[in-house]
Each structure stands twice: as C-alpha cells, then as structure tokens.
Amino acid sequence: MTSKTILIGSPNSGKSLLFNRLTGLNQKVANFPGITVNIKSGKSIVDPEQVLMDFPGVYSLHAISGEEKISVEAFYAGLKDPEVSSVVCVVDTTRLEKGLIFALQVLNACAEHNKPVVIAANMIDVLNNHGMTMDLEGLAAALKVPVVAISAKSGLGLGDLQALMASHRDSPSAYASALGSNDTAKGNIIASDDSIVHRQAQQLAASFGPKGDLLINSQTRLDQFFLHSWFGGISFILIMFLLFQSIFTWAAPIMDGVESILQFAANVVVPLLPAGAVSDFVSDALFGGIGAFLVFVPQIFILTLVVGMLEDSGYLARAAVICHKPLRIFGLTGKSFIPMLSSVACAIPGIYAARTVDSPRKRWLTYLAIPLMPCSARLPVYSLLIAAFIPATGVFGGLVGWQGFAMVSIYLFGILCGLLVTALVSRSSAVLQTDLPFVLEMPPYRLPSWKPLLRNAWDRSKHFVTKAGKVIFMVTVVIWVLGYFPNQGADLGESWLGYMGKVIEPAFAPFGLDWKYGVAILTSFLAREVFVGTLGTLFGIEGGEENMISLVEHIQNSGLPIGAGFALLVFFSIALQCVSTLAVLRRETGSWRLPTQLFVSYSIFAYSAAWLTFVIVQSIAG
Template structure:
C-alpha cells in the first residue's frame, strides 16, 4: 500500500450503519451528485459508489445497505461482509470503514460497531442524531467514548454540513495508521474455539495444497461467524469448498461452547450487549423524561386501528390523486415533444425505411421510455417523503394484518399500491422489503395491479360494448361495475398468486417480521429530491436501453416486409389525386368539398396502413395464431393487435386503429368515435355476424387486466432481481393466466349472452 502514497492517493471508504441513522444523508453530503448506482453481480443489493476529491486525495465512498448486524443470512448480506473484508473483485479493498452511530440509541448501534471493529480495519465513527439524544435527556462524554473505542468519534449533522470536515480529516488520518485492536467481546473460551478452528483451516487436511490456496483461508472474522451463525449463509458457502473435517470441527466447537454455557447463537447478543454496556458505563447519562413526546402522541393516532387506517387511506388517496394529476401534464408534453420531433424529422427526410426507423423506432422508442419518468418521479417523491418522515413504517404496521393472509408482510403494501399507478415504481419500491422471498413475490405480483396504462383499453371497450344500464339505481351502472370488476380481478388474482407462490416456489424460510418504527422527523427536501432523481436515473440506465431495443424490434416486425409496389402504387396515385383535388377545392373556397376529399384521402391512408400491417411479419404471425385466439372469441385482427401491444399495452388502441383500417390516431381525442364505430362495424368474414360482442370485449379486457404486456416492467424486474429468470417467469405465468381468464370469460359470457 506504500506505493500508493505518491501524488494523488486513492482512498476507498465504506459507509456502514443501522437503518434510519442518517447514513444516506451523510453519503449524500460527502459525495454530492457524483455517484454510480448498479447491482452487485449476482446479488440484488445496489452498489452505490460516490467519488470526490479532498485535498490531494481521491475518495471512493461505498454506501453499504443499512443493517443491524454483520451476520450474513443471505447472499445479499454476504456482499456487505465481503466488501468490508476486501473479498470482492469488483470493489477496491476498503482502506477505512466509516461507521454511522445513532447517538439516541447507542447501545444497539454499538452492537454493529463491535462487529465492525472485529474486522480489523481502520475505522472512524460518525455520531448522528445528537440533537435527538439531547432532547431525550441523553448526554455522552465523547473524549472518553473515543478513548474506550480506540477509534475517532466525530459528531456530525450531515443535513447542515456540521462536522463533515472533521470527519474527512479523521478518515484520512486513520488511513495511514494501523487498524485498532480488535475488541475483546467474547469470553476466553470462545476465543480459544476460534483459534482452534483457525488452525483447522490452516491445517493440511482442510485446504488443498495448490498455488494461491492460502487466499482461501478465511479471515478470523469469518471463522468467528462460522461458529456463531448456525444454518447461516457462510455455513453453506464456506464449508462446501472445504473438507468435511472443517464442518465437523465447527459442530464440535459449538457443542463444547454449549457445554460451557455459551449457547450459540445467544452468546453473541449477550456478549455484545454486555460489551456495549461496559463501553457506555459511566460516560452516558440519561434522565429519560417520563412524559410523552410528540412522536408518542402522533403514534397513538397514526397506529390506531381505526383513525390510523382512515389517515392511511387519506394519505394514499392524496398521493394517487397527485400522481394522476401532476403526471398527466408532463406526460402530454413528452408525447407532444416526441410527436413534434418525429414530425420535424419526417418533414426533413425523404420517405423510406430509414425515416420510419428514426421516427417510429428510435424517437418513438425513446418516447416510450421517457414517458414513464413523470409517474416514477412523482411516486418516488412521495415515497421518499413518507419514508423520511417515518410514516412508511407505520403504514406497514397497519397493513401487516391484511398482507400476512396472502403470505406477505406489511412492507409489501406500498409497492403493490404504487403499482396501481405504474408497476415500474412499484417493482422498484419493493427494495424496502428486506425478506428476499417477500420481495420477489411482491415484484412478481405487482404487474397484476391494474396500472394506469390499462385505463384507455378499459375505457374504449367498455364505452363501445358494455351497455350503460343501471345496476344499483343511480349509484352504479353496468359500465362502472365492469371497471370495478377489472380492478378487483387484478387484486384478487394478485392475492391468490402471492399466496400460491408462498406455498410453492418460496416455501420455508422464516415468516418473521421485525421492523423498527423510526422517530418522526421532518423530511429534508434535498434528500427527497436526490432520492427521486436517483430512482429516475436508475430506471433510465437500467431499463431504458432494453425498452428502446424492443421498440425497434417491434417497429421492424410491423414495417417489414413492405407491400409490393403494384399494390401500393394505385392507392398512392389515388391519394395524390384526392389531395390535389382537395387543394383545388380549397383554392376555389369550397371548403366542404375539400374536407370531403381530404377525408377520402385519410380513409385511403388508413386502408393502406391496415394492408401494410396485415402484410407485415406481425400481421402474418397474427393470422397464423388465429386458431389459438379463436377460443377467446377473437379473430386474427384482435389477436394481432394484442400481440402488437405486448411490448407496451397502451399501444393497443393505436394498433386496433391501424388493423381495423381506422388509422392510428382514430382512438384519440375528438376522433375517438371513429375507432369505436370501426370496431362496432367489424364482422366475421364467414358468417357476417358482428365480431365484437360484449363477451368478446370482456374477454379482451380480462386478457389485458392479467397479461404482462409491458417491456418496461419486465426490464425493471430484471434490473431489480439481477436475473432474467424472474421476468421470464412473470411473463409466462401472467400470459397463461390472461389466456385462461379470457377463455373462461368468453366461453361463459357467450353462453349467458
């Protein structure tokens, strides 16, 4: 390491701490906006690295996930330990560990610190929440605490920038110094067991004598964990690469410890809390005020079974209203912007494949990505506010009773609820769920919630084919009931799917649920905005390219092969004639006649687009699969439109427009009647009967309610689970469900009429 001591030295600092200690705020204050977010390969935890320079030093600050303990229970938790021990190839070895401690709850925070100190790396403590501690009547003698811990302790207030410079200097100071002595937390007998297990690892029977094998001797910290974590992650991973002699040694060590009244795992918590107690003895004074604080009074209302639920409902209502209200306008801007840009290119380029690729494939594809941003950002703005002020945990408490019936926990509630606006932020918000099985199930059922992109489909088909008959007097009509049923269908299916998945795919494991209810705090706008932009960026970076690629593929499937010229030429000629006639009529001030000609030309253009779509790869595919969609009551045209909307379900309206010769814009705005009429007029070619009956419309809507027709959601799912397995599974099970649902709807619906 001495060789690095020249010119600009590089310093790798890892930031660790309990959740809700202000760790993220500190990370933000230290690293600013220069940070990189990605997944650790093979894991679903995010690797957040901020870079900055301080003096002649370049810092890499690694933000590790908040944790109460360094006992790895899963691959994801092992990532943290591996980073701290310098065992990962994709992360520089850590020079200094920066441990954030909450001054208002020191003994629990010291639990984690005692583990951190055992890693044997230079360490600095950042003490946060001093103001909260003071308000609770807790005072701490800092110099004495520093002396007892043997590492620098720097009080900070990251949101106001206080103590940051001292913290940086302390980190840089210790980076040159030897690591502090490992604290003696455990009784002597335990230490001896660690020693003897270490010698088993070094022993010839444990490690194969190959070059580089010495690297396989685990750190003392890991050997300690191996004894402590029964059925832990290490036991399965570390032992499989070593001989059975090691596993046997671990078992006998535990037996001996149990006999010496050091039962695993209880000995760890009692020893560490004893250490924390001894460390704090005589240097902290607390005269807890027996009176209720503001937080307690808030909690009596906010966690109340009735008032709490009522407030939760209001908060959620306000959140959704705002998402719909505020997201619509920027979404319209984006759509208009994309259309304008497309128009500009269209007018400045000659007609042809390249122009179509740029306008429909690329610009349209980028638009399809960007259009999600308003919803993602507004939802995450609210979620960040709710999380930062401490309310999210209360909401999870309130909903746990309900969610546990489907095998989930209260923490799944907000992600699933967010999915009613859009499944993308819903899937991303599932990150708050620390139980991995719960998190996966939540992600997998989130797309079943009827998102806002399904609304146009429901609206078009309900208005066209469901009679407006009253059901409950003036309160509810058949159309309203249809809407309600489609939403209910999504919720019920999600509940059943979650329950089934927990009973089959994600069986076993603990059903335990422990959650801290952090003290209420005023959220900081800076932190909230930072979080919001971070998620937006993660979406663009992690899913954007894939969505764009699929958009281009779909464009090609609809564009090629082109209609032969002998088909298009006469139509084009007719079109040109009509347009010229319209111009002449206009110049003669016969506006009515001009409009008639233009309408004729428009109809021709719609027909041409329809012909082309039927001739394309996608159209042919639609024809080929007609036997498959026939039992759903669909003809090949509906089938093609449904297939065309697999990348993004909202294009169904445009696809129906094209395929039923009404033109791509027929379903929008003032023209919406044209598509409705075209659909109503559509008939089966053989029997001449109307194609769309209420049963067919319902079957199509049920299909849309249940199907995973959203590349963006699947791409985000891949990003969040760091594997293709789960998006593939989700796509398959939802498509099967959608097919079965649509089949039953049509078969039953067409029989009762």
C-alpha cells in the first residue's frame, strides 16, 4: 500500500538535498493557486510504495507571511491526510538550538494528529569533520521520538532513516498505542508556549548537542571580504560581469544551435506539406512564431544555472545585503536585486526569482520593476533603431562610439524607469499588505551541487516552454490568421492585420510613424523581437533579423524622422509587449489584475514618453 511521508525543516537545513537523495530527483511540482508554494513529491528510490512530500522550508509554524501561511496550512492539511504515515523533521545539527525550536513545534503538531515523527539530525558529517559528537540517544529519549544521524550530502545514515519510514508505514498502530501508553509526546516534554519551547530547545541543545563553537571562521573571513567597502564592491561588479557574460556570450552559441535546428526542421518538414495555408502556417506561425520564442530557452537555462550556482554558493545572500540600502531608497529591498538582475536577460526567470522576496509588498513592487528591466528581447529592436538613427562615429578617436553610448543609455533608461516607478508607487500607494522587516540568514559558503542545479535549470526551462508556450502559441495563431487572410499571404498590407494597421495609424502619427510601423508595433505585443521580423516582411525583405543592414537602409530611406526613431526606442524600453511575461505574472499572482494594470499603465506611459521624446528631439533637430 502506498503511503506518504512529509519532509519538513527550516530553510538551509538540507531538507531539499535529502529529498533529492531519497527520491533520486524524480520529483513533480504541484502548485497551489494564488500564491507560489511548491510541494514537491517523489517516490523513494528504495521503496516505490513510499511517496515523499517536500514541504517548503519555514522557520516556524507561526507563519507571518502569506506564503508561509499557505505552507503551514498545507502541512496541517497533510497531517490530517490518512495516507500520511510519518513526518521527517530535518534539523541542522551544526545549529541545533534553532532547529530544535522548530522541531518541538512540529512534534507538538504531530502529536495532536497522532502522526509519528522522525528527527533527521542532518550534517552529522560536518560534526565528524570537526571531531565533535552529539548525544543522539539522549535526545531521542528526551523527545520520545527516533533521532537518526544523517548526512544528506554524503548519504550517511539514509538507510536507517528509510527503514524507520518503512516501519511507520507497516505498523501505524504501534505509534498510536505508544502515545496512549505514555503521554510524553502529547504535551509533557513538548509545551506549546513559545517561551517554554525556546527554553526547552536551549536545554536540549546544551544537554545533547555538540559542545563547542562550530561556525567556521572561514565564513566570517569570506564575509569580511565580500562585504568589504572596496573589495566587496569590486567583487560584486566582477561577479555581475560574469553573470552577464553567461547570459549574452555563453548562451549565444546554444541559441544559434537551437535556431539552426529549427531552421533545419523547417526545411525538412515544410516541403513535405501541400503548398498553401497549411504549409504557410507551419512555416510562419509554428517555425517562425514559436521558433522565435524557443530560441530564448537556452538563455533561461544558463541564467537559472548560474543564478542557482551563486545561490547555492551562499553569495546571493551577500549580494542582497550589498544592494539593500540603495534599493530601499526606491521602495524595494535587497532581496529584489536578484529578480531584477535576472530580468535583464528575460523577465520570466526574473518573475520566478521574485519568489525569494518574502515581503508581499516588496515582491509586488519588484513585479512592477521587472517589465521595465532591459530584457534581451529588446536587443534586436534597439540594435536596429540605433544602427538606423545613430551615426557610427565616436569621440576620443573612435574609442567611445555614439552607437555604444546610445545602447548603454537606453539600458540605463529602462533600469531608471523601473526604479522611479517603484519609488513613486511605494510612496503613493497605501500599505495594505503586511510588510516584513529585513532579516536574512547568511548561509554558509559551500561548493554548489551540480546535479540538483542542472535539474532545476532543466525544470525551469521545461516549465517555460510548456506553460508560457501555450499562450504564445494561441497568440501566434491569431496574429498569423490576421496577417494571412483574406489574400492567403500575398500582400500583408491588404490583410486583416494590414487593415488594422491602417486603422491604428492615426494613433502612432503623433510621433511620426506610418501604418507599417503601427503593424510592427501591433505584432510586437506578441514578443518584442517580432517587431524586427514584421518590419522586414513589410519592407519586402525575407528574414529581417538576419539582414539587419539592409533593413537599416530601408528604414533610413523610408523618410522616418529622427524624432520618431528616438520615440520608438523610448516606447520599446517601457511598453510591456510580452505575452509570456503577462502569462507568468498572472500565474504567480493568481489573477489577471496585476498583469492587466501593468499592461495598460505601461502602454500609456510608453505612449506619452514616446510622444514627448518625438516633440523634444524634433524641436532640437529642427
């Protein structure tokens, strides 16, 4: 008979690593609607009848954030589930007192529901390496529950733990009768009063825990370096530089590879289809539309991997400390840094990374900034417009080029817009949600575990394709149908999309754009980079992104005023033209409210700023 075991523990207790060890990484992710809480579940590799449920790490069963409340409620719901045969509470033996406070809360809750508990005393290998020991039998006798020494990292003691879980499954009545015969687990040793729980944890740790100071001095020395006024700043810049290199340089060959595979597949598949609408649909909508989005998957994989590596090493917590004070000026927190940083590659992983911002209000403000970060999908648009309107000359003997300067400026403009929006909104909006103070645990520095990181990056990429891909597919079909009919793609200008472009032309006329640019902007609401492809098609050039130079010449020859070029740059740096961002925001927030608000407000903001830019630049240019 299948039974479930709940794995619970504080953050950084090594719980997830234990879960991966016990399940061999065969996990699936279940999501609760509304708030981001993932409970992973997987079958034990030694006993397929045993399903392990990995609950999100929480510091306490007294939840203070909305996310914690959902986790704790899910834990209590799990205790009521008759299929749950046992609970494994993971405790970090190097920080025993803190772990025992939480373990006592868990024991109390489990005793109320007659669920057997096993304390997994993790990181016993660290104690061993320091020549330290702890009295496991004494602790087990005091708590009246089994305490198993394990190392999730090395696998030490996992056999004993699995044997205990199996025994709880096979003889569930043994624990209940034990509870009936003595009431120790039901409130004798385990008091529910917070101050008593704390005192008990302190006494237990003093009596049975390792004696001596375990915090490795190297952690303090590394902190003194990474948070030093000068070295800390320099190392921060260097690490960020490497991160950007990974996003833009290291991902490029893989992205090119994906593009080549898609092109090869298109060349094989399309000729096999009968000429006409079906062939055009597969070629334009499937390979053209969906393919453009799949090209970004390697970037998401690499970014997730590198950010995960930084997180696993313990550095990200330090980066959050460095950025906390500057970001607070703009209503954000140091924990907002990583989501915003990730968004420079792509807003999707940035939105996922915002899960680490535990304050709901700060997370909400982070969501406002994310779509304004200069994501990589804006790059082709910026490259095209800058090449068309900014001279390829420079100053200081060509050392500083105007085009490069323009690119840096437009990037900084986006970041500045994001920070200004959060600063304004944080000061003007009422504080309706509970805000959390900045208390961040500094995890020990350690070498990253590659296998779980690769798995996580793969899962994130797969999730991106399967979830956001559905929305992108639907919009692609709509755009393609509008652009293809009624003249079977013979003339885009005469298509329904073309008519719509002419209808919306007056809307873009105030900043000097004709219907072609209107259509390109319209299609770019699917994904920003579509703008370049659409313009290429409109100018009668196949594959606009591949023939950037000729497209640049076409734009220059089209008589577009310079003010319109600048207006387009400003428009694209603000407007939220990304269906996947909206879809993922909807998924993370549980409603369409925030995505709709952001889409409408950033469209108005983009339009107004573009118009203002056009007026100013045209007046200067005469």
